Amino acid sequence: MSEKEKEHSKIQWFFFVIFIPTVFAIVLVGIVLTFLGVNVIDQAKQIGSKVPVVSSLFVEKEEPDVKELLKTISENNDEIEKLQTKLEKKDKEVASLKEKLSVKEQELKREKMKEASNEEVKSNDELKDIAKTYESMSAKNAASILSELKDTEALLQISKVSIDKRAAILAKMEPEKAAKLMALLVDKEDAERR
Incomplete structure (x- = not known):
């Protein structure tokens, strides 16, 4: 071999x-x-x-350091507490702003109601002045003026005139216009009673 x-x-x-x-x-x-x-x-x-x-050849798994893990957990808990405090503060701010908004809305409503009431009083005073003007006129002249107005305006103005003067004015109007105004007056008085 x-x-x-x-x-x-x-x-x-x-x-x-x-x-x-x-x-x-x-x-x-x-x-x-x-x-x-x-x-x-x-x-x-x-x-x-x-x-x-x-x-x-064998690499041992390194066990995480318990102190390091506890420190990380503590830091995370501190961060969570800070965030919760911030959240509570923001919630309080939101509640405060909502309350302020509610107060402002109430004030605005009161202001609008006051303005509407003032407008109504002013309008009512103007209508009373117009009614006095009609009462000082002759029934024939008042009837001719009211006949030229729209039905709603005529209704508002004649409703403030005294009943006797109103009857005299309606008597001097054209029957169709007088009938319309009477029907509107009745409807208005029914609505006011309710």
Whole structure:
């Protein structure tokens, strides 16, 4: 045999006689131990971490520092408290602004009602002045003026005139216009009674 063949045969002998049977035995033992309930992988890691050269292959998981975690939790809790305080402050501001808005709305309503009341009083005073003017005129002249007005305006003006003078004015009007005004007067008085 040549030297190359002897080398090949020694290498082959090592693989066939030592290496392959050893690997096979390790795998077989690992399978049997796994079926028996032993955690083979964790055991191998523990043993491997004790061997000097092999231990560099196993990287241990670094457990987080408990103090660091507690510090982070404390900082987060402080931040949450600050945010809750800000939120409560903003809620109070919103409630205060809503209350101010409500007060302003009430003031505005009162102001509008006051203006409407003043307008009504002013309008009523003007109508009374107009009624006095009609009462000082002759019934014929008052009837001709009221006949030229729109029905709603004529109604407002004649409603403030005294009943006697109103009767005299209506008597001097055209019957159709007088009938319309009388119907409107009746409707207005019914509405005021309700």
